[in-house]
Amino acid sequence: MSHEQNHDHDHGDVLPSYYKVFGALMLFTALTVGAAQIHFPVSMGQSGVLINLGIGLLIATFKVLMVLYIFMHLKFDNKYLRAFIFVPVFLFIVLVFALTTLETFHHPF
Amino acid sequence: MSVALDLRHEPVSGINHGKLVMWIFLASEIMFFSGFFGAFIVLRNANIDIFTESSATHLNVALATLNTVFLISSSLTMALSIYHLERNNKGLFQTFLGLTLMFAFGFLVVKYFEYSHKFHDGIFPRTNIFFAFYFLMTGFHGLHVLGGIIPMAWMFVRSFTKKGYTNAKRVEVLGLYWHFVDLVWIFLFPALYLLFPTLH
Numbered sequence: 001m002s003h004e005q006n007h008d009h010d011h012g013d014v015l016p017s018y019y020k021v022f023g024a025l026m027l028f029t030a031l032t033v034g035a036a037q038i039h040f041p042v043s044m045g046q047s048g049v050l051i052n053l054g055i056g057l058l059i060a061t062f063k064v065l066m067v068l069y070i071f072m073h074l075k076f077d078n079k080y081l082r083a084f085i086f087v088p089v090f091l092f093i094v095l096v097f098a099l100t101t102l103e104t105f106h107h108p109f
Numbered sequence: 110m111s112v113a114l115d116l117r118h119e120p121v122s123g124i125n126h127g128k129l130v131m132w133i134f135l136a137s138e139i140m141f142f143s144g145f146f147g148a149f150i151v152l153r154n155a156n157i158d159i160f161t162e163s164s165a166t167h168l169n170v171a172l173a174t175l176n177t178v179f180l181i182s183s184s185l186t187m188a189l190s191i192y193h194l195e196r197n198n199k200g201l202f203q204t205f206l207g208l209t210l211m212f213a214f215g216f217l218v219v220k221y222f223e224y225s226h227k228f229h230d231g232i233f234p235r236t237n238i239f240f241a242f243y244f245l246m247t248g249f250h251g252l253h254v255l256g257g258i259i260p261m262a263w264m265f266v267r268s269f270t271k272k273g274y275t276n277a278k279r280v281e282v283l284g285l286y287w288h289f290v291d292l293v294w295i296f297l298f299p300a301l302y303l304l305f306p307t308l309h
Contacts, residue, residue: 015192022185029177033170036303052306056299063295071188071288078124084132085139092143099151 014070021070025063032059127282135289142293145249149242149300156238161305163239167232169223173302176219177294183212184291187284194277199268206265206280209287213258220251243301250297253290257283 035055040048069075074082153160190205227233227240234244260283268274 015189018185018188018192022181025181025184026178029174029181032299032303033174036170036299036306039307049306053304056304060296060299064292067184067288067292067295071184071291072285077128081124081128081132084136088136088139088143092139092146095143095147096150099147100154 014076017070021066024066028059028063032056035059125278127278128285131282131285135285138289142246142249145242145246146296146300149246152238152242157305159237160239161307163237163243164302164305165307167227167230167240168243168302169226170302172219172223173298176216177298179212179216179219180291180294183209183216184288186212187287191277191281191284194275194280199273203265203268206261206268210258210261210265213254213261216254217251217258220247246297246301250290250293253293257287257290261287 032055036052038052040051044051068085074085186205186208190202190209193201193205232240234241264274264280264283274280
């Protein structure tokens with residue numbers, strides 16, 4: 001198995017990583033459903049809500065990265081292909097931050 | 110030395126054209142769904158009580174979890190079918206592509222039951238802002254699943270003909286699309302079904 005930069009077809013054997021990613025995706029699905037059932041006490045206030053949201057989004061991000069890098073072969077493919085996914089994802093993050101920041105000006109919590 | 114133009118490979122980047130076009134398409138797809146997610150986040154925060162109440166009382170987390178399992182499994186079987194077609198294992202290619210189709214149909218069947226249950230309860234997109242988003246986002250995602258099933262079924266049927274199906278590059282491009290559909294669901298599932306924490 002080679003780890004050089006320009007390999008076109010020689011990915012080594014990808015099967016073990018496919019099964020590992022599948023297992024991890026199943027585990028993370030169970031975790032995210034489980035974590036959503038945890039209710040933090042009122043005394044924690046808004047931070048309890050933010051912990052729930054943070055855990056859910058963090059798990060989803062991990063799952064998405066695994067699918068992108070292993071199932072969609074970004075890990076093995078030409079690095080220029082990554083630009084096609086990271087540019088729109090960056091634009092999306094900018095959009096969300098811009099919208100939510102604007103919105104908090106109108107509805108101060 | 111041959112000077113013939115090789116249309117399958119870009120001489121500078123070395124990226125297969127079909128794959129490149131699919132990635133460009135997926136980039137536009139990310140922005141398509143970004144619009145929905147952006148609007149969803151803003152209106153969710155502005156109407157958090159309606160969203161929390163609607164999601165908690167009317168959405169079925171168990172069915173959505175089952176659908177998540179279906180899509181994750183279909184992603185695995187899709188990757189495996191490409192792996193075996195590249196190695197000329199015709200039988201295993203057909204088995205895994207068939208399994209992918211089955212999981213995809215399973216997803217749509219569960220979605221059908223979820224929708225018809227909502228309609229039976231008198232819940233429609235016009236019911237409130239949460240359900241407007243629920244039907245819009247899951248509806249477009251469901252259409253994407255259907256859009257993946259059609260070429261997949263065509264390849265599956267073709268593989269049983271005398272000529273067979275041997276174009277691994279094309280299945281790989283369809284695979285990229287299919288994993289993307291899985292990817293959208295990975296965010297849709299927590300956004301609509303799970304992430305409405307309340308204080309107790």
